[in-house]
Amino acid sequence: MMLARVADSLYWIGRYVERAEHMCRLSDVMLNATLDRSEAATQVARIALHAVGDRNPAKALAPYQSALALTLDRSDRGSIFSSIAHARENARQVRDQITTETWERLNLIYLRMNNPGARKAFNDGSQLFLHDIIADLHLFKGAGDATMSHGEGWSFLQLGMYLERAQLIGSLLEVVFGERRRRRALADHFALTSVLRMSCALEPYLRVYTAEVQPRFILNFLMLDEDFPRSIRFCTHQIETHLAAITRHAGLSGNAGPERLAGRLKARLHFADMDELEAQGASAFLKTVLDECWDIHLSLYDAFVAYPLEDRLPA
Amino acid sequence: MGGIEAVVSVNRADLAADLTGPAIPYDEMLTADGGVHPHYAALDARLATLTPEELAERQRTQERFFLLQGITFTVYGAESSTERIIPSDILPRIIPGAEWARVEAGLVQRLKALNMFLADIYSEQQILLDGVVPRELVLQAPSYRREMQNLYVPHKAYANVCGSDLIRQPNGEFAVLEDNLRVPSGVSYMLANREASRRVFPGTFRSAGVRAIDRYPDLLLSTLKSMAGNWRPNPQVVVLTPGVYNSAYYEHAYLARLMGAPLVEGRDLVVHDNMVYMRTTTGLRRIDVIYRRVDDDFIDPLTFRRDSSLGAAGLFNAYRAGNVMICNAPGTGVADDKAVYAYVPEIIRYYLNEDAILPNIETFLCREPAQLSHVLANLDKLVVKAVGASGGYGMLVGPHSTKAEQAEFADALTANPENYIAQPTIQLSTAPCLIDSAVEPRHVDLRPFILCGEKIVVTPGALTRVALRKGSLVVNSSQGGGSKDTWVLSETKGDAR
Numbered sequence: 001m002m003l004a005r006v007a008d009s010l011y012w013i014g015r016y017v018e019r020a021e022h023m024c025r026l027s028d029v030m031l032n033a034t035l036d037r038s039e040a041a042t043q044v045a046r047i048a049l050h051a052v053g054d055r056n057p058a059k060a061l062a063p064y065q066s067a068l069a070l071t072l073d074r075s076d077r078g079s080i081f082s083s084i085a086h087a088r089e090n091a092r093q094v095r096d097q098i099t100t101e102t103w104e105r106l107n108l109i110y111l112r113m114n115n116p117g118a119r120k121a122f123n124d125g126s127q128l129f130l131h132d133i134i135a136d137l138h139l140f141k142g143a144g145d146a147t148m149s150h151g152e153g154w155s156f157l158q159l160g161m162y163l164e165r166a167q168l169i170g171s172l173l174e175v176v177f178g179e180r181r182r183r184r185a186l187a188d189h190f191a192l193t194s195v196l197r198m199s200c201a202l203e204p205y206l207r208v209y210t211a212e213v214q215p216r217f218i219l220n221f222l223m224l225d226e227d228f229p230r231s232i233r234f235c236t237h238q239i240e241t242h243l244a245a246i247t248r249h250a251g252l253s254g255n256a257g258p259e260r261l262a263g264r265l266k267a268r269l270h271f272a273d274m275d276e277l278e279a280q281g282a283s284a285f286l287k288t289v290l291d292e293c294w295d296i297h298l299s300l301y302d303a304f305v306a307y308p309l310e311d312r313l314p315a
Numbered sequence: 316m317g318g319i320e321a322v323v324s325v326n327r328a329d330l331a332a333d334l335t336g337p338a339i340p341y342d343e344m345l346t347a348d349g350g351v352h353p354h355y356a357a358l359d360a361r362l363a364t365l366t367p368e369e370l371a372e373r374q375r376t377q378e379r380f381f382l383l384q385g386i387t388f389t390v391y392g393a394e395s396s397t398e399r400i401i402p403s404d405i406l407p408r409i410i411p412g413a414e415w416a417r418v419e420a421g422l423v424q425r426l427k428a429l430n431m432f433l434a435d436i437y438s439e440q441q442i443l444l445d446g447v448v449p450r451e452l453v454l455q456a457p458s459y460r461r462e463m464q465n466l467y468v469p470h471k472a473y474a475n476v477c478g479s480d481l482i483r484q485p486n487g488e489f490a491v492l493e494d495n496l497r498v499p500s501g502v503s504y505m506l507a508n509r510e511a512s513r514r515v516f517p518g519t520f521r522s523a524g525v526r527a528i529d530r531y532p533d534l535l536l537s538t539l540k541s542m543a544g545n546w547r548p549n550p551q552v553v554v555l556t557p558g559v560y561n562s563a564y565y566e567h568a569y570l571a572r573l574m575g576a577p578l579v580e581g582r583d584l585v586v587h588d589n590m591v592y593m594r595t596t597t598g599l600r601r602i603d604v605i606y607r608r609v610d611d612d613f614i615d616p617l618t619f620r621r622d623s624s625l626g627a628a629g630l631f632n633a634y635r636a637g638n639v640m641i642c643n644a645p646g647t648g649v650a651d652d653k654a655v656y657a658y659v660p661e662i663i664r665y666y667l668n669e670d671a672i673l674p675n676i677e678t679f680l681c682r683e684p685a686q687l688s689h690v691l692a693n694l695d696k697l698v699v700k701a702v703g704a705s706g707g708y709g710m711l712v713g714p715h716s717t718k719a720e721q722a723e724f725a726d727a728l729t730a731n732p733e734n735y736i737a738q739p740t741i742q743l744s745t746a747p748c749l750i751d752s753a754v755e756p757r758h759v760d761l762r763p764f765i766l767c768g769e770k771i772v773v774t775p776g777a778l779t780r781v782a783l784r785k786g787s788l789v790v791n792s793s794q795g796g797g798s799k800d801t802w803v804l805s806e807t808k809g810d811a812r
Contacts, residue, residue, distance in 0.1 A: 004594040005583050092385065093559045095568035096578045104383050111382065152596065250597040304596040312598040313587055 001249075004305045006097055007156045009090040011300075013098075014160025016087035017106070021137045022168045022198075023080045026051060027067040028130045029194050034063045036190070043186075044194040050175040051168075051198070052078060067126065072118060080133065081113050099147040105140035109133060152249040155242040159300070162242070163293055166235035169199055169222055170290045173232075177219055178283040186215055204228050219282055220274050232289060233269040239296065240266045250304065258299040265292045338485040342756060343408055343746040354411045354804060361519045362406075367752035370405070374749055377405050377511045386507050386565055402797030403508055404748045405515045408759060408779040409523070412806035418481065418489055418763065419773045421673030424663060426477050426765050429494060429650045431666040433473035436649060437463045447665050448658045452682070455733075456655065456702075458497075458648030460611065462618055466635060468644055469544050472767045475642040476535070476606075478502070478778075481673070481761040483744035490674045492741070492760065494651040494659070496643060498608050501798075502531060502764050503566035505778040508800035525802040528776035532573035534766055535606070541768035542640045543603045550603035552576045553593065555584075557609050557625045567608050576606070586629030589636040604640045605630075611645045619645075653702045653736050654680055677739055681732040690737040691728060694721045697737040699728070712788075714740055743788055748781055748799070758782040760790050761801065775803040 026048040033041035046060040052070065059066045073079040088110040091103055112118065113133070122129045141161075148154050176186060176195055186192060192213045196202040199222055208225070209217045225231040240262040247259050268288070277285055339347075344355040351359045362370075381387070381400040410418075435442050436453055443450045453459060478499030480492045509528055513520050536552060543550035556567035558580050571578035577593065585592045585599060592599035607626075612619050614626035633639045649655065657678040660671040679686040679697070690697060694713055701709035711724045728735050745756035763777040780790035781797045790796040 001595045001597050001600060003577055003579060003583050004596055005580070006577070007596045089559070092564070092568075094578075095385070095565075096572035100384070103385065107383060107385050246596070307598075309585060309594075309599075314590075314599070 002097070002152055004307075006094045007153070008305045009094045010097065010153050010156040011160035013087050013090045013094075013106075014157040014162075015164040016083045016090070017137060017140065018161045018164040019168065020080050020083035020087065021134055022165075023052065023070060023078075023083065024130045024134045024137075025198050025200060027070045027080070028127060028134075029198050030063040030067045030070075031126050031130075032197075033194070034067075038190070040188040040190045043188070043191050047172075047175055047191070047195065048198065051172045053171075064126075068119075068122060071122060071126075071130065072113070084110050084113055084133075094153075097153050098144070101147045102140065102144040105136060105143050109136045109140070112136075152246060155245045155249070159239060159242045159246070162235045162238040163297060165230060166232050166239065167290060167293050169230055169232055169235070170286050170293070172198060173219065173222055174283065174286045174290070177215065178286065189213060192218060199230050201228065201230060216274070216278065219277075223282075223286075224269060224272055224274065233266075233272075236262070236266040236269050243296075243300075246304065257303045258296050261292060261296045261299055265289065265296070268292075338742050340742045340758070341483050341485050341487045341744040343483070343744055343759070345756075354409050357519050357523055358407070358409065358516070361516065362754065370749055370754075371752045373515045374405050377403055377515060380511050380514070381507065384507065386503070401504065402781075402783060403504070403511060404781055404783075404797055404799040405512065406747050406749055406754070407512050407516070407800045407802045408746045408761075409802045409804065412526075412804045414489075415775060415803045416806065417672065419775070421489070421491075421671070422477075422479060422763060422765050422773050423771045424667065424669065424672050425479070425491065425494070425659065426474065426767055426771055428663040428666050429477075429496065429659070430471060430473050430767060432662050433644075433647060433650050434468070434471040435666075437468075437473075437646065438465055442662070442665055445665070447661050448655065452654055452658075453649060456649050456652045458611070458646065458652055460646030460649075462631065462635075463644065463646040466644075467637065469542050469640070470767075470769055472542065472769075473644040474647045474650065475538055475542060475644075475767050477765040477767065478762050479765065481763065482676075482741060483761070485742050485744075487744075488674070489761070490676055491659070492676055493653075494656065495762075496647040496651040498610060498643070499762075499764070500563040500566055500608075501762055501778040501780075503569040504798050505762075505764065505774075505776055505801070506531060506569070508778070508798060509776065512800035512802075520802075523802060524805045526775035526805050528774050531764070531774050532570060534772050534774070535570065536574045536576070538766040538768035538772070539604045539606050539640075539642055542642055547603055551601060552604045552606065553579045553602050555579055555581070555605050555607040555609055555614075555626075557581075557613070561608075563608065570606075581609075581623075581625045581627050584627035584630070586627055586633050589629070589633045589638050591627065591630060591633045591639045602639060604642060606642050611648065614641065614645065653700055654682070654733075657736065676741055679737040681728055681735040681737065686737075687728065687732050690735075691725055694725060696740065698740055699724055699735055699737045702734055702736060712740070741788075743782070743790075746779070746781070746799070748783070750783070750785075755785070757785070758788050758790070759799075777801045777803075 030045050030048045033044045042060055045063040045066065046057070049059055049066060069076065069079065071080045074081055076082060088106050091098060091106050095103060144157065172195070192215065193202060195218060196205050201222060205218070205221050208221065221228065221231065223232050226233060228234060243259050243262045272285070344352060344359070346352055378400060381403055387400050432442065442448055443453060474496040476499060478495045478501060480495065481489045482492050483489050505528065539552045540550055552574070554567055554571040554576055556564060556578055558564065568578055579593050583593045585594060591602045591605070593602055607614060609625050613623040615628065615631040616623050616626065617628050618631035631645070634641050656675065657680055660675055663669060663671045679690050681687045681690055690699065694711070695716070697713045699711040711720060743758040743760055746759045747754045748757040750757070759779050759781050761777050761779055764774050766772045779799045779801045781799055782788055782790045783797045784795050787795070
């Protein structure tokens with residue numbers, strides 16, 4: 001049993017933290033592209049910007065400025081700063097629910113980014129700056145894992161994280177392999193490895209597929225790999241597990257609302273066939289995945305957070 | 316390591332010369348002849364071994380601890396908001412055991428009498444009939460709640476959490492400056508200061524025999540539970556906060572966390588059939604006791620202020636029906652009213668037939684024509700306070716005021732005398748504080764916390780508030796005040812040998 005508002009906040013901490021981490025990787029890859037003035041570098045910057053929903057072509061030509069804005073722009077609700085600030089604001093509202101160890105990690109990242117010297121620190125060593133944020137976000141997740149009770153609140157936090165991750169990876173794959181790309185497949189080695197870097201998947205990918213970097217393998221790995229924690233299949237498995245835990249805590253019967261949707265999504269990825277996918281084009285499949293993630297989000301609210309009061313009043 | 320000059324010494328000569336006031340203030344550490352009170356000897360010896368750099372380093376460590384924990388208050392600006400820590404001084408204020416025993420007895424006596432006063436005011440009003448306290452003074456006070464009349468309150472404990480402000484007078488005696496019976500705050504700073512100072516002076520702390528204060532959350536919880544009576548086993552206690560934008564939000568979350576009670580906001584509450592519920596992930600859950608950190612005016616828009624969204628509609632009716640306890644009870648403010656304050660010694664005598672152990676500060680009620688003319692004639696010497704205001708606002712400090720300010724207050728006093736009281740300029744005691752790597756005296760007060768449910772418990776510790784500006788007497792955090800840890804020594808230790 002926990003307050004609906006608290007569950008909501010924990011869920012959003014998970015989402016914002018995951019979003020911040022993903023944006024850090026996109027910024028980092030964009031910065032990497034500034035070192036190289038090739039066509040492929042611009043293409044990579046464009047992919048990263050499309051993945052965050054920014055289709056302005058001018059920005060891809062100024063990757064450093066774009067990365068700086070994506071990191072520290074306070075007025076942009078999608079920037080890393082905003083995500084961290086929102087995560088921390090939510091954490092402050094449920095300060096009694098998360099352990100001091102976990103809170104301290106998140107607060108520290110926020111204080112660093114909110115510091116007037118943050119812009120200078122970014123200019124002095126932008127990749128180090130981003131690297132440190134990612135490392136601290138990992139510490140946050142680790143501190144949570146090691147010190148928080150793995151009960152209902154924990155499940156809401158994890159649920160937010162994995163739903164966000166599934167959606168972020170899904171959007172990235174849609175940009176790379178979606179409808180717009182079908183005619184002109186991404187072939188450049190630098191661009192392909194950059195896509196893997198954006199998903200933090202380069203090293204795990206190499207261990208499975210060796211240095212043979214091919215679009216088909218990347219799609220297979222990021223979508224359907226069973227063990228890689230950023231594959232959509234892995235995420236849907238986690239989403240289903242944590243939803244089942246929440247339903248159990250709530251004393252509700254299974255197969256209701258969000259749990260049914262999560263089970264169906266998990267099965268969809270579990271039994272997906274790569275050849276079939278390629279024949280149909282990945283785009284339709286990715287769209288289904290993203291739509292169903294959104295449906296899970298909505299039904300989660302209906303079931304646990306914003307339910308109609310009339311149904312729950314004592315007789 | 317530097318020579319002897321580099322070692323911190325307490326600046327003894329400055330003490331009397333710098334601080335102008337009606338009397339030389341009592342110093343917590345130094346005796347009048349320049350020696351050190353025995354209970355401060357160990358700290359004095361420890362300080363003599365530290366260089367200014369080492370002390371400054373410890374101060375920085377402490378500030379970092381507060382910042383990391385998020386023990387901050389937020390200053391909202393137009394563009395962005397900044398968070399500041401409330402300055403916390405690393406040098407503890409030390410109170411010997413015997414002295415504390417007297418303070419404790421005085422606080423228990425006072426809260427007992429004030430709760431009896433509230434029980435009387437909200438039922439028979441015998442004290443008003445007997446003419447001990449003027450009827451209109453109580454019934455016309457803005458903090459008097461007619462809605463509370465003839466309501467059953469378990470143990471007649473109206474004020475469950477009390478934080479009184481004490482000062483030490485030049486003669487070394489503690490006196491009560493103010494009783495806070497509404498929603499007193501600061502207890503989290505007491506606990507956080509302690510956590511920090513144990514790290515800064517571990518050796519001195521260990522050997523001093525400091526009494527523990529860490530049971531406060533647990534005592535608070537049992538006090539709150541005792542208010543639920545025994546009509547429901549294992550009562551559900553919650554902390555009600557106005558929300559994350561309140562300056563004391565850190566404290567609300569801190570207490571909720573340490574008590575293991577949900578921290579709720581008004582929007583989490585639902586009142587149905589005079590029962591109070593909170594919205595949880597598993598549906599609605601009944602609440603038995605609300606430790607509210609929201610002012611009376613805002614707890615129920617149906618009963619009090621209509622424009623408030625901080626409470627829950629129907630909450631007060633649920634309280635009247637006896638289905639939920641609100642702690643502190645609404646309407647306790649009438650007993651810490653600045654005008655009623657003047658009558659507290661009489662109130663103690665009336666109900667307990669005892670003399671007050673802790674004296675009041677002499678207070679002139681401007682509503683009495685004779686006292687008003689005395690106040691008007693002495694505006695340059697007195698401190699004039701508006702009855703309804705708090706936090707150091709709406710005040711005239713005579714000796715530090717201009718003629719124009721005095722004239723302005725004279726007009727206000729004549730126009731609205733019942734709105735004001737006046738007190739002589741009080742001299743707060745001083746305690747050593749670390750200011751820019753040097754140890755200097757600064758004025759301090761003392762806010763102990765008293766709990767009252769089935770029984771009254773005083774936590775052996777307090778928040779010591781510090782006026783960080785040299786010579787200033789204003790300790791409020793909204794006006795440049797800080798705080799420091801308060802060590803209450805066990806009775807056998809630290810008393811004069």
